[in-house]
Amino acid sequence: MKMSRLTSVSATLAALIALTGLGGATAQAQQAPVNYVALGDSYASGVGAGAYDSGSGSCKRSTRAHAKLWANANSPDSFAFTACSGARTQDVINGQLGPLNAGTTLVSISIGGNDAGFADTMTTCVLQGESACVSRVSQARTYINNTLPARLDAAYDAIRAKAPNARVVVLGYPRMYQLNGSCFLGISERSRAAINAASDDLHTVTSKRAADHGFAYGDVRGTFAGHEICSSSSWLHSLTWPITDSYHPTAAGQSGGYYPVLERLA
Known part of the structure; x- marks a missing residue:
């Protein structure tokens, strides 16, 4: 019964x-199936985190980059990592979109900093003093607000055209400095504040362009808060060797600053 x-x-x-x-x-x-493609610049490729894939050459794709960490943790059916150090929006369009297709389900990207002259700005600030730094940052901010939006649109349009069914996660950039922090040497506090203001401009412009394309946007300023340069636990390199690692996230910045944001939005 x-x-x-x-x-x-x-x-x-x-x-x-x-x-x-x-x-x-x-x-x-x-x-x-989950088919993931990671695009972008040095903050996406993992410059500064070490453990670079020897096959990636000057693109310096790190096994500790947030995209690789996500792939390791989530085991997608396919993973293509085309982010490259030094990339600008046009480089993404011309050289990184090959793996995208209608079957792509997830795309991540960080882009725009090099278009705005990030490397040149930091070089000017370190070598030429406060006045030159503030002036160069002002030029970068003008570019970010007036020219970068159309360049982001072009890159985002190209991604959507190649991967019409993908969820696209756009990741921003951290503020570089903790103001009134523990740094007693290096660039001036005024220069640090100017660089942070440019980071905020990048956030404002990038988040708006991402939203207008229906893409998810990840603001990493919060996860990096308390871990900027001049904090007691920095997840960003200051001026360091090799020089190309300077002003990029450390391995801890990739795992603690970027990865949780990608994991939440993917």
């Missing part, structure tokens, strides 16, 4: 699952 009741209950549950379609939906969800 008990076995008969158990059989009856099992049959009823099976019928309910069939009627609601839950069984099929669950199976489909489990079988849905």
Whole structure:
């Protein structure tokens, strides 16, 4: 009698699952492929984190970059990592979109800093003093607000055209300095504040362009808060060797600053 009741209950549950379609939906969800492509510049490739893939050459793709960490943790069906140190928006369009197609389900990208002259700005600030630094940052901010939006639009349009079904996650940049922090040497506090203001401009412009394209945007300023240069626990290199690592996230910055934001939005 008990076995008969158990059989009856099992049959009823099976019928309910069939009627609601839950069984099929669950199976489909489990079988849905995840095809991930990581695009962008040095903050995406992982410059500063070390452990670079020797096959990536000057692109310096790190096994500690947030994209690689996400792929390791989530085991997508396919993963293509085309981010490259020094990349600008046009470089993404011309050289990074090859793996994208209608089957791509996830794309991440950080781009725009090099278009705005990040490297040249930091070089000017370190070598030429406060006045030259503030002036160069002002030029960068003008570019960010007036020219960069159209360049981001072009890159985002190209991504959507190649990957019409993908969820696209745009990741921003951290503020570079903790103001009134522990640095007693280096560039002036006024220069640090100017550089942070440019980072805020990048956030404002990039988040707006991402939203207008229907892309998710990840603001990493919060996760890096308390870990900027001049903090007691910096996740960003200051001037360092090799010189190309300077002003880039450390391995801790990739895992603690970028990865959690990507994981939340992917």
